[in-house]
Amino acid sequence: MPDAAPMPVLPDPSLLIVDDDRAFGERLARAMQKRGFVTTCAESVAAASEAVKAHPPAFAVVDLRLEDGDGLQVVRSLRSIRPEARAIVLTGYGNIASAVIAVKAGAVDYLSKPADVDEIEAALLQSGEKAVPPEKPMSVDQVKWEHIQRVFELSDQNLSETARRLNMHRRTLQRMLSKRAPRDVRV
Known part of the structure; x- marks a missing residue:
């Protein structure tokens, strides 16, 4: 290691x-x-x-x-x-x-x-004017997963309310939430 x-x-x-x-x-x-x-x-x-x-x-x-x-x-x-x-x-x-x-x-x-x-x-x-871009930025799947989880939490884990806020079908959201997080989900 x-x-x-x-x-x-x-x-x-x-x-x-x-x-x-x-x-x-x-x-x-x-x-x-x-x-x-x-x-x-x-x-x-x-x-x-x-x-x-x-x-x-x-x-x-x-x-x-x-x-x-x-x-x-x-x-x-x-x-x-x-x-x-x-x-x-x-x-x-x-x-x-x-x-x-x-x-x-x-x-x-x-x-x-x-x-x-x-x-x-x-x-x-960072001591300079601008931060250095990350070597391994989050993938689109990770960003999507984090966003869905955040909206789900903000909606008090109410599936219907989360689906409404994300403008997606409730069953689609339910399938997405039942899957595991992408491998590199952070914080």
């Missing part, structure tokens, strides 16, 4: 993860802890703002759309208190306009969900 890549030694490994999808936030926190980060999770703009005021982190991963507002508020707040902090914005609703707004607000990168842990770590630690 090959040796694992050495974890970077971070002078300040504090990482704030802001996402209203609790399961996703917890999985990401566990994955980032294994990579040497000390994580704090928040599920709202209000909770994240309190965390930033109490202990401004060196790094942040912030969902763009939260239940109580815009994740960019958290990025702006963090950058005003700790200008050298590196924040990235994650979203399931990616488009060029919101990416530009996120970077103008102080984010160092903008990633679409589902994002790979390697991509997130690379974006946080």
Whole structure:
């Protein structure tokens, strides 16, 4: 078995993860802890703002759309208190306009969900202007699987509601959900 890549030694490994999808936030926190980060999770703009005021982190991963507002508020707040902090914005609703707004607000990168842990770590630690593209990006099947699972979770695992939101036949969705995830599904 090959040796694992050495974890970077971070002078300040504090990482704030802001996402209203609790399961996703917890999985990401566990994955980032294994990579040497000390994580704090928040599920709202209000909770994240309190965390930033109490202990401004060196790094942040912030969902763009939260239940109580815009994740960019958290990025702006963090950058005003700790200008050298590196924040990235994650979203399931990616488009060029919101990416530009996120970077103008102080984010160092903008990633679409589902994002790979390697991509997130690379974006946080990248010292240059632009993050390096992943060597092994997610396949179309993996992205499709993650998206369906996310909508299914957001629909409280209601099959009919998920099928309606995805604009697909209920039985087709049921067959897709009964299959195993593609091999490389991440986070």
